[in-house]
Amino acid sequence: MxxxxxxxxxxxxxxxxxxxxxxxxxxxxxxxxxxxxxxxxxxxxxxxxxxxxxxxxxxxxxxxxxxxxxxxxxxxxxxxxxxxxxxxxxxxxxxxxxxxxxxxxxxxxxxxxxxxxxxxxxxxxxxxxxxxxxxxxxxxxxxxxxxxxxxxxxxxxxxxxxxxxxxxxxxxxxxxxxxxxxxxxxxxxxxxxxxxxxxxxxxxxxxxxxxxxxxxxxxxxxxxxxxxxxxxxxxxxxxxxxxxxxxxxxxxxxxxxxxxxxxxxxxxxxxxxxxxxxxxxxxxxxxxxxxxxxxxxxxxxxxxxxxxRKVIPAHKDLQDLRAPDLPRNLALGAEATASSFYHLQSLQYDYAYKPSLATDDHNATMWKAADNSFPQQLTLDLGKVTDIKRVMTQFEFAGYYYQYKLEHSTDGENWNLYADRSSNKTPGSPLVDDNDVNARYLKLTVSDVEKTGLYAAVWNIKVFGSLFEIPLDLQGKPSNEDNGAKSAHQKLVDIDAKGFPSQNEFVHLPNSGSLGGNFEKEGEVVIEEGEEGIRTFNFTKGALVLDQAVPRSLEWNGAFTVATWVKNPQIAKEGECLLSWCDRFRFNLANSYNALHFNSGHYGAAAHLDGHFDMGYNTLPTANEWHHIVLTFDGVVEKIYVDGQLDNSQNMTLASQITNAKIRIGASDVGEHFSGHMAFLQMYDYALTQKEIGELMLLTTPLRKK
Structure with missing residues (x-):
């Protein structure tokens, strides 16, 4: 259940x-x-x-x-x-x-x-x-x-x-x-x-x-x-x-x-x-x-x-369709432990992807590691020493390869190799590994995955004490893609207006983040000091474009955080892009584009395709006031924070396309210009926690105490 x-x-x-x-x-x-x-x-x-x-x-x-x-x-x-x-x-x-x-x-x-x-x-x-x-x-x-x-x-x-x-x-x-x-x-x-x-x-x-x-x-x-x-x-x-x-x-x-x-x-x-x-x-x-x-x-x-007649969903076990005398899955209900598991906490859900969900033989549930780092381990206790001749592993995405190894043990301390797929590049589901051993414990170690940002995640792992015929037994073609890029756990972009003098005619500004390089000015952007004594980038119809390539850690489902201090005098229904790092219309497919916006429409916070995938603000930040706005994505949930508080969230799987794209502050590749003030912006290749966001907000506030 x-x-x-x-x-x-x-x-x-x-x-x-x-x-x-x-x-x-x-x-x-x-x-x-x-x-x-x-x-x-x-x-x-x-x-x-x-x-x-x-x-x-x-x-x-x-x-x-x-x-x-x-x-x-x-x-x-x-x-x-x-x-x-x-x-x-x-x-x-x-x-x-x-x-x-x-x-x-x-x-x-x-x-x-x-x-x-x-x-x-x-x-x-x-x-x-x-x-x-x-x-x-x-x-x-x-x-x-x-x-x-x-x-x-x-x-x-x-x-x-x-x-x-x-x-x-x-x-x-x-x-x-x-x-x-x-x-x-x-x-x-x-x-x-x-x-x-x-x-x-x-x-x-x-x-x-x-x-x-x-x-x-x-x-x-x-x-x-x-x-x-x-x-x-x-x-x-x-x-x-x-x-x-x-x-x-x-x-x-x-x-x-x-x-x-x-x-x-x-x-x-x-x-x-x-x-x-x-x-x-x-x-x-x-x-x-x-x-x-x-x-x-x-x-x-x-x-x-x-x-x-009205169809009654799942009203019986459909035994009429299932063949009799199927081999018993020895892992069904087996005790399972893991190196970590993901706990989804958002405005909509409180749900744990526990290790036990990999042994319930249920295709709606899965074990998922706590984050997208590797290696990750899942260990099964079958209850007693028994014959193991086949292991079938159903990873989250059948169309991408996973690299892993299986080990077996009789005591849970001394381990021997059952199957080595650490160089696997062939996708499929299930991945079938045959051997002939006696063991009580089985350990799956997932070492890598094809796409950036995907997690070690298993719908089901099944164990059998006998072999049985696999129809067709087709062999898929190996992928030509390299393993997904890993997060460097770094602050990629860091630019703060207070570090530069007021000026209208600058050509470029250095990026203090780990990507390095310079932001080149395109269009109308000036650095000025306002009545509040706050130095800002004032965008009218311009952008700051980084001369470095978007890193692979941000491609596909890669995690990220964008944090900025902004004041938007008039909040439009569309546009008002604060930061983009994918091209909006090159692929025109859902979730291939990601950007942080500050508008009142359905993509007010996060833009992806249209109202079915975008994320707006639940409570629109007040116009003409300073706000700390943060967009995070950890590979599972996208969240928008306003002034340190979680405002909206949604479950996502991204497919970010970064080839030839540019990191743009104040605009997207097709315009959508921000028309307001920005004091500060940082981008990370991992998701900050709410506690870290609160600390960053206090550390970087441009507001002066009277």
Whole structure:
């Protein structure tokens, strides 16, 4: 049982302590928009890789023969000639009459299009269906402005294949339907829009299935970013409609207990006369923006051919899908200790990622180290000396490599090597290590990770006393990336106006922080002494730009602190950037941009993409008064402090893009100029504590006692 505090749409109001069902999620990690298929005796789940740059992770597939042990594989999908693909959104797959497999992804990097690929196997490697990079379903089809995303394909009993697609359809005129050309599998024809009134309260993710003679068009409503997301349906006598809304919509939505939050974008598995809805829901504690989703499954029951009952989330253990006589996980419930664990404390949550959460065999919970330093250790006590032949470790991110070693012991004092993955560069989940030893204790030492700022974190570690077949046993390709950069635990930037004389025509100013270098003046910035006797940088339409490269410790999910004393005479609704160190529109993906602002809008404090990911001030600092403003990020939680007090916070996973970016004080790369006074600014490559922030505020205050 997991004790939790549920938050509302943006995690602001606690609602109580609740038990979580163990059956869901079924996958360990952040994945969304699942399409489930069964080819032969293997189940496959194709999904969007979530929790990264607007759900722009690697193209991935999970596979299993028993619905208990799922294995992740990063597929080889060719890029476009003109664009290095990052979006592999909402996949679907069809087995063609020719025995080949046809995979379709949505992508918004060259217009919101659906692209197609073909392979001789369900897992690739994939070839382009259209060698000229033309999409299977293009943007603006079937009408101008229509975004072609979230395509799902349905094969009717006469062999015809229909496509259903569309997102943001509540202001795009409804979903679209068309027929796939089965000769090429690379073109959709005879397309039309489905009128909005036929699918009330829609958002995205249309899914067609057939029950008897009825065509059931299911879809997701509400918003994928919050608790309003849900599953709805309409039915018709033909694939093109007209469709009649279901009488009991929505059939799956956030439940009263909150254990299922924002469920939607589903597919359906029919198995032995029963139907199962495979969908995603939000993680807990919930990451800002709702794009750290996890895949779940529940039985779906038809009242009759045109009526679906309300889905009861996680109401049983789904034993009908699980193979009997699965090997016993010796680590289930085992006592676990760790070198450290993370205690999330914010305005929204008080949650501990304890070591015991790595041995509960629950894909919603994990052990996470206290910070992003290495090495970190997790030790299991199995209770007695026993045979250990296989260890399966599910790290937090399946798409990135982790480096580690496993050791075993009979007494907890003398240790021998079980497996050495200290040079591993191959991602995957689980990472499987086989040996044949007798031991009571098992110790996992995580020494490094692929991406800067990621933590040593484990959803589950499983131990078995016997070997068993792994379907396909695919070997992923090693990454070409170096290990993530480490924090130097230093003050990178330090500039204080009182250290310089009043002047208008300076060219550059030295940085006293560890990065060194000089801040070069761009535009209108002067150093002046005001009526209060405080020397300041007065920004009107200018910036101070550091001539040193942004350090790698600030890339990706790297921790940071920005602290400044500022006075903003008039607080605008937008802009007013105090410090930026990423380029705002080069990548245009969520959380690839980070900056501290001082405005009254939704990104008043921290800018990332839009209102779903940005963080404003809960209490806007008063205009034309001096304030100490501090933005921190420790790799898990982003916090904004005003005058020493925590004002707002949110859970985040960043993907900061620093290549060719500059550290800019008083502006972003596209302007957004600060128009006020700044006395002091420092930046660190780690997160200061609230106590340290209070001490810094007193130490650096420009205010004079009367």
């Amino acid at each position: 997991l004790t939790l505090v549920l938050a509302n749409a943006f995690g602001q109001q606690p609602m109580g302590q609740l038990p979580m069902e163990k059956v869901n999620p079924i996958l360990p990690g952040y994945f969304a928009d699942p399409t489930i298929k069964k080819f032969g005796d293997i189940y496959y789940i194709y999904a969007t890789t979530d929790n990264e740059m607007l759900a722009s992770g690697v193209p991935t597939v999970w596979y299993s023969t028993n619905f208990e042990h799922w294995y992740n594989y990063t597929m080889e999908v060719p890029s476009l000639e003109s664009v290095n693909l990052r979006n592999f959104w909402a996949p679907d797959i069809i087995e063609g009459d020719d025995g080949r497999y046809y995979l379709y992804f949505g992508n918004c990097q060259a217009g919101c299009n659906i692209y197609g690929y073909v392979s001789d196997t369900p897992v690739g490697p994939w070839e382009k269906l259209n060698k000229d990079d033309s999409p299977v379903i293009a943007h603006n089809y079937p009408r101008k402005g229509f975004p072609s995303l979230d395509a799902q394909f349905f094969e009717d009993s006469d062999g015809r294949i229909y496509a259903y697609w569309g997102t943001w359809v509540h202001y795009n005129g409804g979903y679209a339907v068309g027929e796939l050309d089965t000769d090429s599998m690379a073109e959709v024809k005879n397309s039309k829009n489905i009128p909005l009134e036929e699918t009330p309260e829609p958002f995205e993710a249309a899914y067609m299935m057939k029950k008897g003679d009825k065509y059931i068009l299911m879809y997701s409503g509400g918003s994928c970013h919050d608790e309003t997301y849900n599953v709805r349906y309409s039915h018709s006598d033909t694939p093109y409609g007209p469709f009649v809304p279901g009488e009991n919509n929505p059939i799956l939505s956030t439940n009263e207990e909150g254990t299922v939050h924002g469920p939607g974008h589903h597919s359906v598995l029919e198995e032995n006369g029963k139907y199962y809805m495979v969908y995603h829901k939000h993680d807990y504690p919930m990451t800002r923006g709702g794009l750290s989703r996890q895949v779940s499954v529940d039985e779906m029951v038809f009242e009759n051919d045109s009526t679906i």
